[in-house]
Amino acid sequence: MTARTTVVIAEDSVLLRDGLVRLLELADFEVLAAEPDAERFLASVDTHRPDLVLVDVRMPPTFTSEGIRAALVVREQHPDTAVMVLSQYVEEQYATELLSSHSKGVGYLLKDRVADTSDFIAALRDVRDGGTVLDPEVVSQLLIRSRRRDPLAALSPREREVLDLMAQGRTNAAIARTLYISEGAVEKNVSSIFTKLDLPPAEGDHRRVLAVLRWLEQED
Incomplete structure (x- = not known):
């Protein structure tokens, strides 16, 4: 049998966190931990060394950039772990920083995309396999940002x-x-x-x- 993809989740919303766990387990992913803050998330990643992590951009205590900073730490310390970032809004600076660190095995999706479960699971598998998945709105905003800066x-x-x-x-x-x-x-x-x-x-x-x-x- 093929080993299931192991996952660690970082999401402070209890409803979304539990929903992601159930959705992933139904899709034959193995969720090793689902943490409510960045500190616990990073500790779980160090312990479990998952194939894939799902990370919310804004997390406690300040709800600014804790999640994306944690994702960057994972990219640096565990380069073989694929990273999927979920965000309520397009965070241009953070998306650019994440992609510039390493473009393989990384994704950035708006949380609205989770509602289309089949596409969301397909995106997770693409990222797990080393692909790059970007929300169309993220791409649009990054292009606008690039033109502004050039x-x-x-x-x-x-x-x-x-x-x-x-x-x-x-x-x-x-x-x-x-x-x-x-x-x-x-x-x-x-x-x-x-x-x-x-x-x-x-x-x-x-x-x-x-x-x-x-x-x-x-x-x-």
């Missing part, structure tokens, strides 16, 4: 072309010849690039160099 995303296609040529060391005259536009048009694009990259005139700063550095950071 100043280059605000550049027009022409401005990107100009910045690319600046990164190659071209002068405004050389850029104008390459793109078949006037030097005046190049100057307007360069000025717009400085504005969009938040590079105001400042003594001791070479804005052209700083803009190119931003471009190179993106290319890396």
